[in-house]
Amino acid sequence: xRNRYIFLILTCKILFGQLSIAGSLKPTGMFxxxxxxxxxxxxxxxxxxxxxxxxxxxxxxxxxxEYRWGEKKPAFDPREAYAVWFPNWGEVKIGxxxxxxxxxxGNNPTDNLNAYDYYFMFLPGTDRKIxxxxxxxxxxxxxxxxxxxIIPNHTPNRMPFNEPDFPFQISEPSKSDAxxxxxxxxxxxxxxxxxxxxKTTLGETDIGISYFDGxxxxxxxxxxxxxxxxxxxxxxxxxxxxxxxxxxxxxIDDITIRAEVGYFITENDFQESWFQFFSTEAExxxxxxxxxxxxxxxxxxxxxxxxxxxxxxxGQTVDLxxxxxxxxxxxxxxxxxxxxxxxxxxxxxxxxGSETFFDENLELNYNVLVxxxxxxxxxxxxxxxxxxxxxxIEGSVSYFKGDDNPENRFKxxxxxxxxxxxxxxxx
Amino acid sequence: MIKTIFLLTIIFSTTYPQDxxxxxxxxxxxxxxxxxxxxxxxxxTNSKGKTRTSTILSxxxxxxxxxxxxxxxxxxxxxxxxxxxxxxDKADEMRMWLPAFKKVRRISSSKKGDSFMGSDLSFExxxxxTLEENKYKRLEDDTVDGKECFVLEVVPNAEIKSTYxxxxxxxxxxxxxxxxxxxxxxxxxxxxxxxxxxxxxxGYNVISNIFVEDIQKNHSTKLTMGDIKVDSGxxxxxxxxxxLKRLPRN
Numbered sequence: 001x002r003n004r005y006i007f008l009i010l011t012c013k014i015l016f017g018q019l020s021i022a023g024s025l026k027p028t029g030m031f032x033x034x035x036x037x038x039x040x041x042x043x044x045x046x047x048x049x050x051x052x053x054x055x056x057x058x059x060x061x062x063x064x065x066e067y068r069w070g071e072k073k074p075a076f077d078p079r080e081a082y083a084v085w086f087p088n089w090g091e092v093k094i095g096x097x098x099x100x101x102x103x104x105x106g107n108n109p110t111d112n113l114n115a116y117d118y119y120f121m122f123l124p125g126t127d128r129k130i131x132x133x134x135x136x137x138x139x140x141x142x143x144x145x146x147x148x149x150i151i152p153n154h155t156p157n158r159m160p161f162n163e164p165d166f167p168f169q170i171s172e173p174s175k176s177d178a179x180x181x182x183x184x185x186x187x188x189x190x191x192x193x194x195x196x197x198x199k200t201t202l203g204e205t206d207i208g209i210s211y212f213d214g215x216x217x218x219x220x221x222x223x224x225x226x227x228x229x230x231x232x233x234x235x236x237x238x239x240x241x242x243x244x245x246x247x248x249x250x251x252i253d254d255i256t257i258r259a260e261v262g263y264f265i266t267e268n269d270f271q272e273s274w275f276q277f278f279s280t281e282a283e284x285x286x287x288x289x290x291x292x293x294x295x296x297x298x299x300x301x302x303x304x305x306x307x308x309x310x311x312x313x314x315g316q317t318v319d320l321x322x323x324x325x326x327x328x329x330x331x332x333x334x335x336x337x338x339x340x341x342x343x344x345x346x347x348x349x350x351x352x353g354s355e356t357f358f359d360e361n362l363e364l365n366y367n368v369l370v371x372x373x374x375x376x377x378x379x380x381x382x383x384x385x386x387x388x389x390x391x392x393i394e395g396s397v398s399y400f401k402g403d404d405n406p407e408n409r410f411k412x413x414x415x416x417x418x419x420x421x422x423x424x425x426x427x
Numbered sequence: 428m429i430k431t432i433f434l435l436t437i438i439f440s441t442t443y444p445q446d447x448x449x450x451x452x453x454x455x456x457x458x459x460x461x462x463x464x465x466x467x468x469x470x471x472t473n474s475k476g477k478t479r480t481s482t483i484l485s486x487x488x489x490x491x492x493x494x495x496x497x498x499x500x501x502x503x504x505x506x507x508x509x510x511x512x513x514x515x516d517k518a519d520e521m522r523m524w525l526p527a528f529k530k531v532r533r534i535s536s537s538k539k540g541d542s543f544m545g546s547d548l549s550f551e552x553x554x555x556x557t558l559e560e561n562k563y564k565r566l567e568d569d570t571v572d573g574k575e576c577f578v579l580e581v582v583p584n585a586e587i588k589s590t591y592x593x594x595x596x597x598x599x600x601x602x603x604x605x606x607x608x609x610x611x612x613x614x615x616x617x618x619x620x621x622x623x624x625x626x627x628x629x630g631y632n633v634i635s636n637i638f639v640e641d642i643q644k645n646h647s648t649k650l651t652m653g654d655i656k657v658d659s660g661x662x663x664x665x666x667x668x669x670x671l672k673r674l675p676r677n
Binding site: 125145203253389 | 473477479503517520525528533534537541545667668672674
């Protein structure tokens with residue numbers, strides 16, 4: 001009898017919950033500026049977001065359909081599926097989800113809980129991230145917020161290996177010389193990651209500190225297999241990395257300042273006696289300082305200074321081409337975590353702006369990213385027009401220019417200069 | 428005879444105060460609900476007659492000093508939410524939840540003249556006016572749609588850095604509610620015309636319609652408040668960042 005009552009109550013609660021459905025259809029085409037050839041990279045053709053609210057609980061499912069014009073084979077991607085409980089004191093979330101830390105726009109050194117999908121690294125917000133199974137709790141108390149996140153398993157960045165149309169050519173790293181098989185990444189004995197964040201408001205300033213302990217999102221050369229004395233195979237995997245973060249938002253007259261800095265400590269903690277694992281330790285700092293201003297016409301202008309500084313790096317590594325042993329130092333160390341744009345340049349300046357016309361039916365955006373370390377820049381421009389409610393046409397151009405040095409990152413990106421057309425319908 | 432005249436003078440001077448600040452005080456002290464919930468339809472119309480419609484769920488307490496609202500329509504704005512908390516001793520707090528970024532973004536409250544979501548209402552228009560922050564001068568009485576009105580010239584004090592040089596406000600004598608307002612920019616030119624319609628609900632006069640015309644941009648905004656509920660017992664704890672992330676149940 002009691003079970004019947006419980007079943008009845010649960011059924012009523014479920015029936016009297018609230019379902020929300022939202023999504024979009026976004027057929028997109030990308031074309032090279034140089035020869036107008038179509039670029040065959042995946043894009044998110046459709047998105048479907050379902051939410052079910054029942055009392056203090058929400059159940060969220062966000063999914064997408066990836067598509068390539070070349071393959072013509074859609075791939076379903078359940079990007080997030082999680083439950084949220086909203087008690088009086090905060091939030092508790094469990095499931096596959098995307099977290100968003102940091103206060104700046106687009107570049108967040110302290111936002112490392114999720115891996116990046118490099119196929120979508122030029123998209124804003126959560127579109128460039130990969131959901132991971134995790135549990136999070138946020139406690140709210142007056143102006144204070146304390147958040148803790150636990151991630152049981154490490155998720156690496158999704159890298160576009162062997163993609164001719166991707167701006168950076170990345171070969172699959174682990175190929176056995178002996179068998180030509182793809183070697184696995186080194187198994188992580190303790191893959192659990194966790195993060196803590198504390199935020200508050202002091203006067204007109206929001207301040208936050210954070211800590212994350214986990215693994216690099218990009219792989220590194222950890223060692224070489226010297227067991228087979230004839231063939232030497234590389235050991236690839238993810239270093240242990242911790243990040244201390246600090247961020248701030250404040251206002252000075254009409255200017256908004258958002259600043260973020262992450263201090264990274266990384267080491268190769270893999271050990272096995274019969275393989276040679278490199279002893280690697282490094283410290284580096286990434287920062288973003290952003291100023292934004294809204295003009296009288298309500299348009300926005302912003303500038304962002306992005307930096308990546310390797311404080312020190314010690315250890316050994318090997319040049320996989322020449323097989324020469326090399327001493328690791330601040331110049332040849334490559335970070336495995338942090339904001340992706342810090343990988344392109346150690347110091348860059350980004351300027352963005354937006355303006356609307358025709359009663360916000362037409363939105364123009366522009367952005368310029370200038371490499372301050374060596375010659376090179378990226379210029380982007382987009383126009384988004386509202387045909388009618390929920391239906392947009394968007395065209396954008398991205399242009400990369402470096403110098404004549406083939407090692408120059410922006411030189412390598414020049415062939416990626418492209419224009420893009422998208423029709424977007426939201427429901 | 429002299430006694431009658433004297434008595435009438437006393438009655439009229441107490442019933443109909445002579446100066447602007449007294450009228451403003453009466454308007455300010457008018458009975459208002461503790462909290463208001465409404466589903467608002469915002470219709471934007473440009474100079475070519477093209478319209479754009481948004482639906483907003485709004486909850487506020489303490490005469491709008493704390494307000495939280497969620498966009499329900501159109502689809503690309505759905506889930507965007509906005510929290511405003513007014514402070515006496517420091518700058519107002521404004522936070523916006525952007526679902527696509529999964530971030531609560533603090534935005535500057537100093538740009539009061541910025542348009543709210545593309546409408547003809549600025550953030551300043553949405554902020555409640557404090558009696559002490561303005562100077563009031565009574566102008567000649569007028570009639571609007573058959574209703575007898577006090578007419579007040581409201582001049583913001585310099586320290587509040589208003590985007591307006593003054594407002595001319597028509598206050599209905601019977602109900603002491605503002606039914607029409609003209610707002611002038613810092614150059615003294617007419618910038619906006621506003622009309623307010625009220626309905627009686629549970630003993631209160633609550634706004635049911637707002638029409639704002641931006642004379643300089645030749646653009647208008649109409650807000651229609653529906654499903655209005657007053658004194659529903661909203662808790663202060665509702666006006667927190669975490670509630671921006673969750674669309675309230677209908």
